[in-house]
Amino acid sequence: MPLLTLANHLTDYPTPKNLNYWWTFGGILTFCLITQIVTGLTLAMHYIAHADMAFESVEHIMRDVNYGWLIRYIHANGASMFFLAVYIHIFRSLFYGSYKAPREIIWIIGIIIYLLMMAAAFMGYVLPWGQMSFWGATVITNLFSAIPLVGEGIVTWLWGGYSVDNPTLTRFFTLHYLIPFLILGLVVLHIWALHVPGNNNPIGIDIKKPSKDTVPFHPYIVIKDGFALLMFMIVFAFFVFYAPNILGHADNYIEANPMVTPAHIVPEWYLLPFYAILRSVPDKLLGVVAMLSAILILAVLPWLDTSKIRSAVFRPLYKQFYWILVADVLILGYVGAMPAEGLYLLIARVATAYYFLHFLVILPVLGFKEKTLPVPLSITEPVLGGSPNLAAARNKESKIE
Amino acid sequence: MKNLFKLFSIIILIITSNSNSFAAEKVEYIKTDWSFKGLFGKFDRASLQRGYQVYTEVCASCHSMKYLSYRNLAEPGGPEFSEAQAKAIAASFEVTDGPNSDGEMFTRPGKLSDKFVMPYDNVKAAQAANGGAYPPDMSVLVKARGGGVDYIYSLLQGYEEAPSNVSLDDGVYYNKYMYGNKIRMAAPLSDGLVEYGDGTNATVEQMSKDVTTFLMWSAEPHLESRHQMGFKAIVYLIILTVLVYFSMKRIWSRVESEV
Numbered sequence: 027m028p029l030l031t032l033a034n035h036l037t038d039y040p041t042p043k044n045l046n047y048w049w050t051f052g053g054i055l056t057f058c059l060i061t062q063i064v065t066g067l068t069l070a071m072h073y074i075a076h077a078d079m080a081f082e083s084v085e086h087i088m089r090d091v092n093y094g095w096l097i098r099y100i101h102a103n104g105a106s107m108f109f110l111a112v113y114i115h116i117f118r119s120l121f122y123g124s125y126k127a128p129r130e131i132i133w134i135i136g137i138i139i140y141l142l143m144m145a146a147a148f149m150g151y152v153l154p155w156g157q158m159s160f161w162g163a164t165v166i167t168n169l170f171s172a173i174p175l176v177g178e179g180i181v182t183w184l185w186g187g188y189s190v191d192n193p194t195l196t197r198f199f200t201l202h203y204l205i206p207f208l209i210l211g212l213v214v215l216h217i218w219a220l221h222v223p224g225n226n227n228p229i230g231i232d233i234k235k236p237s238k239d240t241v242p243f244h245p246y247i248v249i250k251d252g253f254a255l256l257m258f259m260i261v262f263a264f265f266v267f268y269a270p271n272i273l274g275h276a277d278n279y280i281e282a283n284p285m286v287t288p289a290h291i292v293p294e295w296y297l298l299p300f301y302a303i304l305r306s307v308p309d310k311l312l313g314v315v316a317m318l319s320a321i322l323i324l325a326v327l328p329w330l331d332t333s334k335i336r337s338a339v340f341r342p343l344y345k346q347f348y349w350i351l352v353a354d355v356l357i358l359g360y361v362g363a364m365p366a367e368g369l370y371l372l373i374a375r376v377a378t379a380y381y382f383l384h385f386l387v388i389l390p391v392l393g394f395k396e397k398t399l400p401v402p403l404s405i406t407e408p409v410l411g412g413s414p415n416l417a418a419a420r421n422k423e424s425k426i427e
Numbered sequence: 428m429k430n431l432f433k434l435f436s437i438i439i440l441i442i443t444s445n446s447n448s449f450a451a452e453k454v455e456y457i458k459t460d461w462s463f464k465g466l467f468g469k470f471d472r473a474s475l476q477r478g479y480q481v482y483t484e485v486c487a488s489c490h491s492m493k494y495l496s497y498r499n500l501a502e503p504g505g506p507e508f509s510e511a512q513a514k515a516i517a518a519s520f521e522v523t524d525g526p527n528s529d530g531e532m533f534t535r536p537g538k539l540s541d542k543f544v545m546p547y548d549n550v551k552a553a554q555a556a557n558g559g560a561y562p563p564d565m566s567v568l569v570k571a572r573g574g575g576v577d578y579i580y581s582l583l584q585g586y587e588e589a590p591s592n593v594s595l596d597d598g599v600y601y602n603k604y605m606y607g608n609k610i611r612m613a614a615p616l617s618d619g620l621v622e623y624g625d626g627t628n629a630t631v632e633q634m635s636k637d638v639t640t641f642l643m644w645s646a647e648p649h650l651e652s653r654h655q656m657g658f659k660a661i662v663y664l665i666i667l668t669v670l671v672y673f674s675m676k677r678i679w680s681r682v683e684s685e686v
Contacts, residue, residue: 043682085494085566088649095649096656241682249675256668263664267657268466271570279571279646280563289606 031218040240041247042227044405048118049225050254051111057255058108059213063206065101073153075199077192080155081281099270105147106273107262109296112140116324121348123336124226130328132219137325139212144297144321146205149198151294156278161291163190163198169304172311189284230337231401239405290365298362299355303381305366306374316378323385330385332393340399344392351384454604456577457584459636463643466658469651470644475506477623478641481634483516484621486565489557489612491545494566495645498539504651505644513539520544558598560611569639569646576639578604583635586614 072091074083087094116136119125125133148166152159167184171177186193224233233239241247265273273295277288293301303320307313323330338345358377364370462471479500482492497517500508508516517537522544525532537544546562547553554561563571572578581604589601595609602610616631623629644650 082494089494089499095647095653099653245678246682249671249678253668253671253675256664256671260661260664260668263657263660267653267660270653276571276573276575279567 031221035217037244039243040236041243042225042233043241044227046228047254050251051115053251054111054255054258058111062104065097068097069101075196077195084154099266103265121338122226123230125328126336128223134325135212135216139209142205142209149202152198155282157280157288158275158278160282161288162293165291169314172314292363299358302358302362302374303378306378331389335398340401343396347388354380456574456581463650468654472507474637474640475644478637479506481621481638482641485615488546489562490565492543492566493564495543497541567646569642576643580635580639583616
């Protein structure tokens with residue numbers, strides 16, 4: 027059944043014809059996932075998951091394996107590209123209200139995929155067994171020690187010993203290998219669930235399908251997704267071939283050394299906003315709770331947003347708050363990379379507070395207070411008897427495009 | 428197309444916000460033209476060979492390069508010594524091998540397949556010989572330092588008299604590019620320290636540049652093929668993107684909505 031859905035997805039699945047380029051990231055993400063799995067399988071053939079040999083085996087891949095450097099750089103930068111695409115995908119959903127009824131299930135599956143991606147990326151970063159691998163693993167696993175009573179026990183259990191060491195590395199490798207296939211399964215469910223209500227669209231209204239408002243997936247969306255994917259691949263290729271280490275941290279080319287702590291321990295860029303939230307709370311346990319809540323709050327977003335209107339195109343106030351949220355997350359990412367002290371810490375605290383304020387207060391209240399613009403009846407047919415509202419709506423739409 | 432512009436600006440924002448974070452220490456490194464930078468960047472072969480000479484005559488007495496083999500010296504994209512030269516270089520080192528049929532370890536001249544011989548048997552021995560400081564392995568050193576080649580190049584030339592308000596312990600030296608300005612390595616280079624076979628004047632600046640180039644190669648031995656392949660890949664992608672763009676326009680012209 028899901029497989030039939032997938033086959034259908036690539037052929038005559040009726041798709042709203044007004045989808046813009048922000049809708050091409052679903053296809054791009056599928057490409058990213060497959061790229062990561064294929065390059066990852068190849069790397070696993072040469073990688074040795076042992077604390078004494080992991081770093082050396084990565085150098086072996088970089089030097090002696092035919093095109094090993096290419097495969098590894100694609101895999102390492104592929105993770106960054108994957109997150110870049112997923113953040114655009116998530117923020118597209120936030121802008122156009124794609125998470126709202128009847129698409130809550132798709133959204134929640136998406137959040138689970140995102141969580142698994144973070145787990146996979148974190149464990150993957152540990153595998154080269156460089157300094158950042160080791161100390162990143164130490165910091166993140168130590169978070170569990172904040173759990174009252176059983177915390178310390180859980181950390182020992184995660185490590186398979188009394189510090190991050192070989193048992194930690196081997197289990198991280200195993201899980202890093204497993205998770206992508208869980209993600210793959212969830213992606214199938216994600217697409218399957220999408221087929222029940224069909225795509226949302228920039229106007230955010232329900233459409234009859236198939237109708238004049240839709241086009242068959244093939245060839246219309248296939249070619250458009252293909253074009254966007256190629257643009258994306260150009261950016262990807264630039265990183266792989268000309269700046270393969272710019273997104274990584276230099277310290278990870280120093281072999282892990284439990285006796286030397288790096289000056290600044292920072293995660294990869296895509297985890298920085300959450301790292302900033304974690305560090306902005308003075309209490310360890312509450313910091314962990316805040317960090318987890320920042321992600322899990324997204325899962326209940328369909329019920330926090332009380333507005334009946336999906337697309338921000340017709341929500342003038344929400345649109346402004348949306349861009350403030352985008353800026354807020356970028357700021358969190360920036361301070362996440364900075365030392366947690368002085369002004370940076372203050373900014374991190376304000377930005378963290380605003381992040382939760384957005385979801386817990388602004389969104390629910392906005393649904394009741396906001397005066398929304400009139401929404402057209404369909405994508406093709408003008409609105410409410412062709413009133414000037416259409417022109418307004420069109421204007422709004424072209425602005426965001 | 429406006430969308431795409433927005434997308435690129437977001438990408439650029441993310442990159443810049445990220446790379447800023449690594450430029451925390453504000454020291455201006457000494458700039459020089461690196462032949463291996465840019466779209467078509469290639470190593471300067473002569474500089475690599477000179478750099479190897481500096482490494483082996485100066486650095487190698489303390490710094491290992493454990494991920495390199497002597498065969499790498501003859502491989503394309505590297506210093507490209509001839510195979511005979513690389514064999515001769517390898518043979519000039521004593522390598523411990525074994526055990527033989529009597530169960531004894533023995534030494535023999537190095538072969539192309541051998542890894543670079545290490546100056547010390549282990550980390551502890553290296554520390555003992557260097558007043559407690561471990562001279563880091565140089566194989567990927569350039570990639571393991573935030574400033575990369577510019578940092579190494581500057582560090583080698585950054586030794587000065589310590590300012591009067593800085594007191595240095597025995598065996599500690601002042602270097603204006605070192606993190607914290609205190610370094611356990613004495614200035615390794617001085618004018619005329621090595622005698623270049625090709626007659627190049629061995630100034631500190633020249634040696635710094637040559638050995639840094641060599642270190643860049645040792646950290647990224649496939650840099651040249653990466654640049655060549657990257658150019659082809661990106662040109663191919665751009666052509667394909669243009670073709671797909673026009674087919675997309677054509678296909679979408681069947682429906683009135685604009686792409």
